[in-house]
Amino acid sequence: MNAAANVRIEALAPELADRALAMADTLGLPLAGDAEFALQLGAGGWQLQELGQDAAGPVRVDFLEGAVAHRRLHGGGSGQMIAKAVGIQPGVRPVIVDATAGLGRDAFLLAQLGCPVTLIERHPLIAALLADGLGRALGDPDVGVIIERMQLRQGNAVQLFRAWAEEPPQVIYLDPMFPHRDKSSLVKKEMRMFRPLVGADDDAPQLLQAALELATHRVVVKRPRKAPNIEGQSPGYVLEGKSSRYDIYPKKALKGK
Structure with missing residues (x-):
């Protein structure tokens, strides 16, 4: 830590x-x-x-209520930009590794859309929060089927990728830590708490390279809209939104069965 x-x-x-x-x-x-x-x-x-004076409220992983539930019910389905970025299309639900899982929100969305997702979180404390949230949601009649598509691993993604022994994932998704510009109290609270704990993702270039070596079809990197690319190989193309963008590193076309 x-x-x-x-x-x-x-x-x-x-x-x-x-x-x-x-x-x-x-x-x-x-x-x-x-x-x-x-x-x-x-x-x-x-x-x-x-802890201490002026402390923010607690942060927990909750896949049943709050922002995650709202996104599940009203988020726009496979039309969302993240879905397009990872290659979801009719008949295509790629096998994904989310190598910077955090609180699991993006991984949950991708699993909700039908993708098998492995979540990797290197900070043991955040991984403990994730494991707790996954465990509580597994028994829910509506959400449990989504959670069954999600598998959590705690560890350093670069090391795990280099020692990967099973079938490689089709898509690797990366969302390295960056200063969020979103002014919502939730984002501000989480970033205030997480930055002293986990620091910045200074090894993002190494993580990108390891992901490119392992993924069979593409690597997707979420970035602030105006942020520089991660050092290393340039993306093949970019999907850009209002505040963030997705840098796509294609290797092979995703095709339906």
């Missing part, structure tokens, strides 16, 4: 103490002491809470 920030584990109810202790052992984090953040276990699952 980033040494610039410290985290403790907290149980918000006495009956949850054993599970909190197990997580503390898994992550190598303390159950007490001064900290900037707390990974808290409550009745609704795990959440990350900033």
Whole structure:
């Protein structure tokens, strides 16, 4: 974990103490002491809470309610730009690796549209939040079938790609950490909390190169609309929106079965 920030584990109810202790052992984090953040276990699952004065509210992974549920119900389906970027089209639902999973929102959307998605998250604390959210949503009658298409791996994507032993993914999706310009309170809260924990994705060029070597059909990189390309190979083409864009690195055409 980033040494610039410290985290403790907290149980918000006495009956949850054993599970909190197990997580503390898994992550190598303390159950007490001064900290900037707390990974808290409550009745609704795990959440990350900033501590101190003027702290933002907690961040958790929730695939059942809130922004993710709204996007699932009203997001525009396969007409969305991200769907076009990864190559979704009639009869084509590529096998995807989301190598910078974060809170899993893009991966969930792609799984909702029918794609098998492997999520890779290298920060163990964020991976713990993801695992908790996936586990809670799996039993939902409406969302569970989407979650079944999602598989989580915790680790460094560059290392995992170089040691990949199974069938390579058709598409690798990358969304490296960058300063969001979105003014919504949710984005501001998450970025405020995550930056001290995970830092910047300084190895984005290495990640792009490793992705290009592994993906069979294309690599897709989400960037701020006016941001420079990731250092290395130039994209073949770009899909541009109001605030962000998708750099497409095509290798082979995606075709339906």
